[in-house]
Structure formats: structure tokens, C-alpha cells
Amino acid sequence: MQLELRHLRTLCAIADAGSLSRAAATVGVSQPALTGRLHRIETALGGQVFRRGRQGVSPTPFGLFVLSRARSVLVTVDELLTGIETESGTAGVRVGGYATPVLTGLLHRLFELPGARITVHTEYSPRLLLDLLASRRLDAATLVDYPGHELPVRPSVGVRVVATEPIAVALPAGHPLADGDEVPLARLADEDWLVTPPDGAGWPEYFYTACQEAGFAPRVRHMMTEHDMIRALVAEGRAVAPCQATLTVGTDIVVRPLTGPTLWMRHLLAWRLGGPLAHRAPELAALAAEAHRTAAADVPGLPGRLHPGGPADRPLHGGSAVTTG
Structure with missing residues (x-):
């Protein structure tokens, strides 16, 4: 699977929500669908991003690295898109x-x-x-x-x-x-x-x-x-x-x-x-x-x-x- 921007947004949504159930509501999908998506993302990355527990999820050390890079990428992309809209007059x-x-x-x-x-x-x-x-x-x-x-x-x-x-x-x-x-x-x-x-x-x-x-x-x-x-x-x-x-x-x-x-x-x-x-x-x-x-x-x-x-x-x-x- 090739990693896409939507996958990075999914990881950030899970980290912000602190649980798969809350993140599923935020993203607008069912919890089983989000769990499957997370599994595919982790497989593509080659490591576990979140620890699962009774109180929710928390980033692993590998996950903290991934999340910091993901947020940086997303901010850059959002700034690029905003700049394109402004320059093209479509905003x-x-x-x-x-x-x-x-x-x-x-x-x-x-x-x-x-x-x-x-x-x-x-x-x-x-x-x-x-x-x-x-x-x-x-x-x-x-x-x-x-x-x-x-x-x-x-x-x-x-x-x-x-x-x-x-x-x-x-x-x-x-x-x-x-x-x-x-x-x-x-x-x-x-x-x-x-x-x-x-x-x-x-x-x-x-x-x-x-x-x-x-x-x-x-x-x-x-x-x-x-x-x-x-x-x-x-x-x-x-x-x-x-x-x-x-x-x-x-x-x-x-x-x-x-x-x-x-x-x-x-x-x-x-x-x-x-x-x-x-x-x-x-x-x-x-x-x-x-x-x-x-x-x-x-x-x-x-x-x-x-x-x-x-x-x-x-x-x-x-x-x-x-x-x-």
C-alpha cells in the first residue's frame, strides 16, 4: 500500500482523539473500518504506531516519530493549497x-x-x-x-x-x-x-x-x-x-x-x-x-x-x- 495524505490525517485524528472509537466518530467511519485502516497503515510503515489498551490508544516511540513528521507534512501541504488558492484567485x-x-x-x-x-x-x-x-x-x-x-x-x-x-x-x-x-x-x-x-x-x-x-x-x-x-x-x-x-x-x-x-x-x-x-x-x-x-x-x-x-x-x-x- 502506498502511503497517502489521508492516511497521515487518520493517524493524527487517532492521536488527537486518544481512542479508536472517538477517532472513528471524528473521521466519519465505523470503528472496525478505522481499525482495519490503521492496521494497513502500520503494515505499510513497518511498525506499530499506537499501543492499544483498556483506556484507549497512545503513541509508541516509533509512533511519536511518525506523528511529528505527519503533522509537519500536513501543515506544509495545507499551506501549499492555501497559497495556490490565493495566487489563482479561487479562494x-x-x-x-x-x-x-x-x-x-x-x-x-x-x-x-x-x-x-x-x-x-x-x-x-x-x-x-x-x-x-x-x-x-x-x-x-x-x-x-x-x-x-x-x-x-x-x-x-x-x-x-x-x-x-x-x-x-x-x-x-x-x-x-x-x-x-x-x-x-x-x-x-x-x-x-x-x-x-x-x-x-x-x-x-x-x-x-x-x-x-x-x-x-x-x-x-x-x-x-x-x-x-x-x-x-x-x-x-x-x-x-x-x-x-x-x-x-x-x-x-x-x-x-x-x-x-x-x-x-x-x-x-x-x-x-x-x-x-x-x-x-x-x-x-x-x-x-x-x-x-x-x-x-x-x-x-x-x-x-x-x-x-x-x-x-x-x-x-x-x-x-x-x-x-
Whole structure:
């Protein structure tokens, strides 16, 4: 097998995640597929890059050498590609994120700007989006994180909090708990659940911990990221699903904030320092916050639950505080 750049990115993703399962979620493949890929890479290199253990994976001395060279190569290649785009005049503003009301609302506002030349890159994992920013393959991105799982600070990436909102649950409109303004998590102990898969940044671990605090382990029947499929299964009464409180739904689904305990999530705007949007970061954050407020205004009772004192101002892991938008 001939070693390719994607193989080097795979090794770096595994090293950053610290486990094959988390890395698989970041890369967007199954764990068995990633394990097989790693085995082929190690065979091609002629040595073991990672030690496997019960707590995850760690680089071997040989692996540390390989990883240091791999990161150097990737930085050089990314700089080359960025330079080519700049010199050829093909570089536009590159915005990424997961398909949320914040991202779609922000893009709608950006596309309306005179002379806007924007390309969009969607990714599920916030950590992967940070990697894309740090490696100069994105200029800005919308992210989410959770209390106790704050995203790590990257020296080359600026971050600002856009909004903090309660995590909600999507229920079929005819559900017995659909008429309330909120839903105690413990009342859903006997439900079948649909959750989105691990994102490498604390989800769904944060949700599972809250369920344990509420006295039960969720019975997860379905795991997926496709919004249309999630809406269809919830509307048919096949499952209930934790979701963003600003999730857009039809008349056959209701979204209610979860309580007991209340779960929180932060919407973040991140940008590449030194990138084309760095000097416009405050304005960009204001546009993202406006997009979130617009989405929240359509959810009964949600505007009054936004921006609680503590969670919104908590620093990201790594020490640097971020500014609220």
C-alpha cells in the first residue's frame, strides 16, 4: 500500500482523539473500518504506531516519530493549497458547521452581502471542524459544546459564544407529555430513544450521564444524523429524541426543553486567526447570534430560557475565556 495524505490525517485524528472509537466518530467511519485502516497503515510503515489498551490508544516511540513528521507534512501541504488558492484567485470564504438553525441562518445572511463568494462545508464533529480551521481549510465555523466537555482551545483559532440553550426532546405530537412546557427527563425512562452518534466532543456521553443522574439508562433503539429520518421516526412514534431546542419540526412533532436535570449546550462561532474573516469576527458573531434569536423566537417559551448566567460564560477547556456574543 502506498502511503497517502489521508492516511497521515487518520493517524493524527487517532492521536488527537486518544481512542479508536472517538477517532472513528471524528473521521466519519465505523470503528472496525478505522481499525482495519490503521492496521494497513502500520503494515505499510513497518511498525506499530499506537499501543492499544483498556483506556484507549497512545503513541509508541516509533509512533511519536511518525506523528511529528505527519503533522509537519500536513501543515506544509495545507499551506501549499492555501497559497495556490490565493495566487489563482479561487479562494473564497469557507464556512463550515453542522446543519443547525445557527449555520443556516448565518449563511442566509452572508449570502446576502454584496460580492459574497462563500463555499460551505458541513461536518458533524465539532472537533473535526476545529481541525479544519487550524489546518487553514476553513475560515469560520459554527460549533456546539456541552458543560464538562468544552472544546479545547487552538492557538490559531478564535472562538466566541453565540448562545446557550437548553437541550430539548422531540416527541410525537400525540405523546402524553407533549402538552407541557417542559419535560422531566425521568418521565421518559421507559421510552425508546433515537440519538445522534458520538461526535468526538462529548455527545452523547453528556446526555447519557444526565440520564444516569435521573435514575435510568436510555434504551437507544436508533442512532443517526439524518434530520429527515429523525423527524420521520419521531413523528411515527417509533422513538423520542434529544435535540436542539431550535430544531425545525412540523405539526406532527413537538420540541420541549428537558428538566431534572436541565441539560445545556452552547452555540459557538469559531474563525481562523489571520484568515479573511478574522477582522470581521465581532460582526460575524452578531450575525450568528441574530440567526439563533430568530430561530428561538419561533419556539414557545424558549427565548426566556436562553443565556443563563453560568454556562454561557464558562471558559473553553484550556484556559482562555471566550466572549459572549
